[in-house]
Amino acid sequence: MRLYKFFSLVVLGVLAFGLVAGAADKNLGIAEHQKITFSQPVLLGGNLLQAGDYSIRHEMVGDEHIMIFKRAGGKEEFKVKCTLVKLNEKANQTRTTLEMNAANERVVTEIVFRGDTAKHVFANE
Secondary structure (H helix, E strand, C coil), X not given: CHHHHHHHHXXXXXXXXXXXXXXXXXXXXXXXXXXXXXXXXXXXXXXXXCXXXXXXXXXXXXXXXXXXXXXXXXXXXXXXXEEEEECCCXXXXXXEEEEECCCCCEEEEEEECCXXXXXXXXXXX
């Protein structure tokens, strides 16, 4: 009977540890779904996104964070790799940082969403 209790405690401990570790992996400091509006066409991760409203989902592929942009009313999705950078506190507003490239195109380099504790940084090709 003691062996059964001991074995049960070990199994419960392993399960609890697995749940806590799994929750920590998903706690990236970002909301799972977001929305964003671009008032002009932008380049993002090598993709040209036309002006308009987009819904965003997040996906982890191994250690890589992928953002999936889907234009409202459209079917095409744009997958973009990004790096999450921890913020010191929750963002109080949504902010998109743009740079102009040599072809005079707007390139998204960072996005911060209101309420998140991490920003998205893009390495544009």
